[in-house]
Amino acid sequence: MIQLDEIDHALLRALSRDATQTAGALGRELGLSQPAAWRRIRRLQEAGIITGRKLDLDAGKLGFGVTVFLGIKLATKGRVSLEDFERAVSAIPEVQTVEHILGMYDYRLRVTARDIADFERVLRRRVMTLPGVGSVDANVLLSEERRPGPLG
Amino acid sequence: MIQLDEIDHALLRALSRDATQTAGALGRELGLSQPAAWRRIRRLQEAGIITGRKLDLDAGKLGFGVTVFLGIKLATKGRVSLEDFERAVSAIPEVQTVEHILGMYDYRLRVTARDIADFERVLRRRVMTLPGVGSVDANVLLSEERRPGPLG
DNA sequence: TTTGAAAAGTGATAACA
DNA sequence: TGTTATCACTTTTCAAA
Numbered sequence: 001m002i003q004l005d006e007i008d009h010a011l012l013r014a015l016s017r018d019a020t021q022t023a024g025a026l027g028r029e030l031g032l033s034q035p036a037a038w039r040r041i042r043r044l045q046e047a048g049i050i051t052g053r054k055l056d057l058d059a060g061k062l063g064f065g066v067t068v069f070l071g072i073k074l075a076t077k078g079r080v081s082l083e084d085f086e087r088a089v090s091a092i093p094e095v096q097t098v099e100h101i102l103g104m105y106d107y108r109l110r111v112t113a114r115d116i117a118d119f120e121r122v123l124r125r126r127v128m129t130l131p132g133v134g135s136v137d138a139n140v141l142l143s144e145e146r147r148p149g150p151l152g
Numbered sequence: 153m154i155q156l157d158e159i160d161h162a163l164l165r166a167l168s169r170d171a172t173q174t175a176g177a178l179g180r181e182l183g184l185s186q187p188a189a190w191r192r193i194r195r196l197q198e199a200g201i202i203t204g205r206k207l208d209l210d211a212g213k214l215g216f217g218v219t220v221f222l223g224i225k226l227a228t229k230g231r232v233s234l235e236d237f238e239r240a241v242s243a244i245p246e247v248q249t250v251e252h253i254l255g256m257y258d259y260r261l262r263v264t265a266r267d268i269a270d271f272e273r274v275l276r277r278r279v280m281t282l283p284g285v286g287s288v289d290a291n292v293l294l295s296e297e298r299r300p301g302p303l304g
Numbered sequence: 305t306t307t308g309a310a311a312a313g314t315g316a317t318a319a320c321a
Numbered sequence: 322t323g324t325t326a327t328c329a330c331t332t333t334t335c336a337a338a
Contacts, residue, residue, distance in 0.1 A: 019205040053171040056204040096301035103291030139255030149248035
């Protein structure tokens with residue numbers, strides 16, 4: 001595992017807030033030359049710490065006003081059924097996140113839909129028919145705050 | 153609300169996979185000139201559809217090997233206690249996501265820690281002492297898959 | 305209006321001290 | 322690591338469909 005110093009952490013913190021910042025601007029902020037900052041960022045990528053950059057989209061403005069978290073318990077938990085379940089769930093376009101978890105649920109899904117009627121369609125036609133599903137609990141997203149966490 | 157055509161959706165789909173792609177490369181892929189692709193991307197930003205670009209970090213490589221989802225029910229649910237709770241939870245650095253939800257839980261937190269011992273510290277010292285907390289359920293993240301969803 | 309071509313400005317990447 | 326140099330991308334301008 002690669003060793004990171006204060007400056008690396010400051011870079012990660014700054015980029016966690018806004019990944020569009022240029023190496024030059026970050027260097028200026030941290031008292032580094034532009035190529036020095038750039039090389040550190042590349043090092044973080046090559047070490048696999050920065051794995052990519054993703055868009056932040058406003059789902060509501062794209063017509064997807066409903067986000068629901070589903071907690072799923074499987075009925076049968078053999079290895080085969082886990083793989084079957086994961087393959088099937090990956091084919092549902094409305095599923096944004098599949099989390100395999102340990103605890104009171106086996107899987108947690110983040111599902112987005114245009115409205116409640118659209119969500120009901122996804123739930124009945126796609127989710128309830130997934131192979132091995134035992135029970136499904138739902139929570140509707142009201143608001144969300146993402147924080148940098150201790151990583152950056 | 154802004155009207156999007158096929159090309160805009162293709163751009164969003166491509167950028168959802170990898171937000172580092174250049175306007176020139178995207179234009180070539182979609183049969184558009186470089187400035188045309190660039191202007192469309194800028195339009196999506198100005199319309200508030202693209203709200204930013206965030207880093208994808210490998211928490212494990214940064215020494216945070218444990219991610220836990222907490223489902224929290226509040227004991228008292230007045231407006232004041234929601235705000236108190238949110239303010240207090242935002243001050244915990246290990247919390248990466250705060251989701252206000254409707255259903256069997258009131259809040260869902262994504263918490264990351266170095267190991268189980270570290271997580272226990274966060275849970276006992278920070279989470280259990282949050283104002284208004286009724287009960288806390290936990291699920292440990294085993295693996296996670298993020299998908300573009302229907303947005304892009 | 306949205307497009308493509310061209311040009312100017314800025315950042316990314318490489319070579320080198 | 323910083324300096325310099327080059328190349329690529331971004332951003333603006335402008336003219337045409």
